[in-house]
Amino acid sequence: MAETHDIVALTSGGPHSWIMINALRERFGDFPVILEQPECQKSFWKRRLKMLGPIKVASMQAARLPMKFTKLGSENVITDMIGAYRLFPKPIQGTRIIDVPSVNTKACRDVLADVAPKAVFVVSTRMIGRKTLNAVDAPFINYHSGINPAYRGMFGGYFALANGEPEHFGATVHLIDEGVDTGGILYQSKVDAHPSDTFHTYLWRIAAGSRDIVVQAMEDAVDGRLAPHTVNLPSRQWFAPTLGGYVWTGLSRGVW
Template identity: 45%
Template sequence: MARIAVVTVPSPQSWIIVNALVKFFGPVTIVAEERESKLTLIRRRMRRQGVITILGQIGFVLFQRLLAQKSRKRIGEIIAEYGIDPNPNAACEMIKVGSVNSDACRAALAKLAPDVVLVVGTRIIGKETLSSITVPVINFHSGINPKYRGQAGGYWALAMGDPDNAGVTVHLVDEGVDTGAVLYQARFKATPRDNFITYFFTQAAIARPLAITAVEDALAGRLKPVKVDLPSQQFYHPTLWFYLWTAWTKGVW
């Protein structure tokens, strides 16, 4: 049996993909990264983006709690429509590590000796961890690379008036932010009932066959990156005022 490791911060979206893998390949091993502390995240982003932008992003994060409550019905519709399972899978062994860049993570992966590693929603993987892995490392990204790298790529495509590039990418991992060679991409169509919260459920749903195919290709030694002729840009969380303005003026929630 193939040894598949999924490195992730467990979430409904990551379980949607993991459960699809389990259904196709059998149980996989989860290397579960702890979510980065909000204070650490705020400090790092403040150095890059400035105080005003960070305050706006904090406001948006708080607003997401209300948005999530209002999205429950639509999330249920997406789950039913795609037949996805966002619940933890007890059949999968889970190894908890503080960070993908920790000695504990590297030790866990060395002990597992997987044939392929799939990454879903972790912090950027550093050189030391990447160089310690001798098998293909594949990432699921919620956006079309390289045009919508970083966070919430599906939302940003819609907010920028570019719905044809609202989608997902499965790509090889390098030391950059979603800059690795592209393997597969797929697009989705948002409905007026969708918003920042529900996009991620649809994106995870359409990514399932891409992730399965990429893992199959890695196991068979036939990974073939494709060239994508798009400009490259990195995005972060929107500020609250940008989100509300875009929702009001463009109907993109």
């Protein structure tokens, strides 16, 4: 790879990932996007089984059934957001995509070393190991759809609403360390959920209202003026909703 770039992105893809990457392209121009293959579902749930136990994992799996019913109408909500907020949820033509098996492979580390970016933007990847984090002398900066440290892990926006904390419906941009969303916080967004939103649209709503903090954090990184800080909230890692939790929250709070 002949040229170098100020930034490079690591992702496994997905609409909210491309929304953020395309917002960065508007600011920084073209840059390489390292695209890892998603982790297979069998390995994912095997790890969850070991971590959480069979009863909770079975309940998480069962929650998928009522979620199918709440998906009805979500495509219209998403279409409206794409138009209203000028979202670009797919790779733009000309995007330089470099496929790798995983962010934790030598192939990925070789690309990073070759590009030698000033900062690495990370969105929707598996946990990044020490070898990759040390592959280049640059900060790894993650976009997380949740308010850290209270809503680390998965589906932070949903759980904030499910817990009756709409003030914590938003996103965090933070430095990556070896923990789960535990790195120093750079910026956070607070976004308003709409009555039409459901589990299937929360990520879109948060992404639509959080592009500016991603751009600002990457500008700070490139200019060498990152200022990580801590937020005084209880720390908890969240996973997928359970069947009982999802149904009860929907009936009691109207959060589906």
